[in-house]
Amino acid sequence: MASSDTYAAHAFHHSFDKERASGAITLTDVHVQFHNDQGQVRFPVSGTQFSLGGASDRLLFIRHPSEPDWNIYTSDLSILKHPALQNDVQIQRRVQQIKNKRRFTWGVFASVVMVLVAIPLLVVLFMDSLTGPLARHVPPEWEQKLGETAFAQYQMGQDFLKQEESDQLLDPLLQPLLQQLQDERYPFQFYISSDDAVNAFALPGGIVVINSGLILKADSADELLGVVAHEISHVTEQHSVRNIMGTAGVYLTINAMLGDMSGLLAMVANAAPYLINQSYSRGFETQADEKGLALLYRAQIEPEGLVTFFEKLREQEQKQLDKVAGEDNRESIESTLQFLSTHPATEDRIDHLQEQINELPHQNTLDLSLPFTTLQERVKRFVAKEDEEPET
Incomplete structure (x- = not known):
């Protein structure tokens, strides 16, 4: 028995109102027939011409040389699976060409979609590099203004050693570092804050705040300058600005890659409140470690100081772990803390820095013990408020 199937279709012919009408195609093993309430046409399967068209090749057009006035089309592409189209060699070849074209079209479409998905994903994954x-x-100038705005907010409620005295105390310690900077983009300014947190932080444009806790906790100028070199590197590598860009979103970042910086610049200009308590990515912290280490070496400052400072941090981490965990679950909590940290684990930083130091050629280093001792003694009096009131 001959196979017969019907498919919704449309046809163009001068006998129809507006020369176009909807209807149905009936396809048998022998004939193709279009029919509706206004008329019909039938022609043999043999010699029928099939071609894809319309948006994204979603329509199949059917014509036959014997009926040149008729142009039939259907969006039901399941018609291509009809057995009648498998019996004629010429039709089969043409149907295969149509199928190949559709596969190619869908392949191109899928590739475009993958690219559109991949580009934002790659931007997110490689944001630090981009x-x-x-x-x-x-x-x-924008970075300097941004840093000054953030610093003005931080100053409220904070005590600082008078700037003239601070500069006088820090200058003999910091000049070896500053003279070895390879980028003169920023005029660095250093401040000493009465804060017992063992820390320092840097703001865009070259502002570096050194806490009294760091100065008093350090056992040598090398330790103090190791931390300062790390913070200087955050500035020279523009990590704060790049942090802001990293939160800008894929759209603004891609626009900037294409040459339109206006969106990112506008975001940077209004980001001051975000800077004081910011954290850096693992990549940025590692880069600041490496750049700071190189700066210390160029300045002939013993780079081991940065390592011994991190060892102090590691001791503090262990003390904190001891407070919250017994020996039975200490390892699991420690690994969790390292995994959740947005900074490289301190142990990893120590090992990485030590490996780099071991590869450096030996050199004589500066003895900065005298200016360091002078600084510590003054900061002790400053924190104890034994002298004149500090500048705020």
């Missing part, structure tokens, strides 16, 4: 060249387009 923001590097983009950040160089931020005018240094």
